[in-house]
Amino acid sequence: MGGAHEGADRSPGLDDAAASLQSWAGGVLPGVAVKLGPPARDAAQDQIFIHLVQIEGHPPPRGPRRPPLQVDLHFLVSAASPRPESELRMVGELMFAALARDDLEVELAPVAPAVWQALGAAPRAAFILRLPFRREVPEPRALRVRAPLVAQVVGSAPLWGQVLGPGGIPLAGAAVEVPALELFTSADADGRFRFASVPADPPPKVVVRAKGTVQTFAGPDVPGAALTLQFQIEEG
Numbered sequence: 001m002g003g004a005h006e007g008a009d010r011s012p013g014l015d016d017a018a019a020s021l022q023s024w025a026g027g028v029l030p031g032v033a034v035k036l037g038p039p040a041r042d043a044a045q046d047q048i049f050i051h052l053v054q055i056e057g058h059p060p061p062r063g064p065r066r067p068p069l070q071v072d073l074h075f076l077v078s079a080a081s082p083r084p085e086s087e088l089r090m091v092g093e094l095m096f097a098a099l100a101r102d103d104l105e106v107e108l109a110p111v112a113p114a115v116w117q118a119l120g121a122a123p124r125a126a127f128i129l130r131l132p133f134r135r136e137v138p139e140p141r142a143l144r145v146r147a148p149l150v151a152q153v154v155g156s157a158p159l160w161g162q163v164l165g166p167g168g169i170p171l172a173g174a175a176v177e178v179p180a181l182e183l184f185t186s187a188d189a190d191g192r193f194r195f196a197s198v199p200a201d202p203p204p205k206v207v208v209r210a211k212g213t214v215q216t217f218a219g220p221d222v223p224g225a226a227l228t229l230q231f232q233i234e235e236g
Helices: 014-028 084-099 113-119
Strands: 033-036 047-057 069-080 105-107 126-135 156-164 175-178 183-186 192-199 206-210 213-217 227-230
Touching (some): 014 047, 014 069, 014 084, 014 126, 084 105, 175 192, 206 227, 213 227
Parallel strands (some): 156 227
Antiparallel strands (some): 069 126, 105 126, 175 183, 175 206
16 A cells, blocks of 8 residues: 555556565465565575566557557566475466466566576576556547637649659659658659649648758649659769
């Protein structure tokens, strides 16, 4: 339970995730001390150690709503006891209990020697427990509309033309962009490009990237008219 400085609406943190595993391990092995942190070198009694060793990014799913933030927490689960057989028994009980849960993933690959070296502990029976950790992202509040909705029809027209390099040679493969609309395309073998529809008034600016050079051009004076973009390549 948190102190008085923690609000009731506090978002769950990494400490809460670790505490949930600590409580779970204590339920699997009643009477055994469960500690959060790296394993001890020696132990005078049976102990379980749960230590966060890695945080791995987890790409959020795509969808119409804002997805929760998610990472995968990798915990090293190990045991210590004056009796080696007790260490094996405790690790085995926790491993099979974790395998029975749908929200936990057990990594059965050997723990890398570098991990033990970094923790200053001798290699022992252990496994990595992966726990997904999510934090919801609140949806932005929708502002109330306090004025009548006014619909305005905006004319559109295709935006097309040709990119020419020095000497009027078509600049094949040039990247053509309309930044205001987040539109992108590449000029074809003849230097030609085309966007199906853009606002006609005012016409958007066009940015061309080629040969390590970026240049900006004004849109057509007449909506739908072809643009000839004379691209100047900077000499290296």
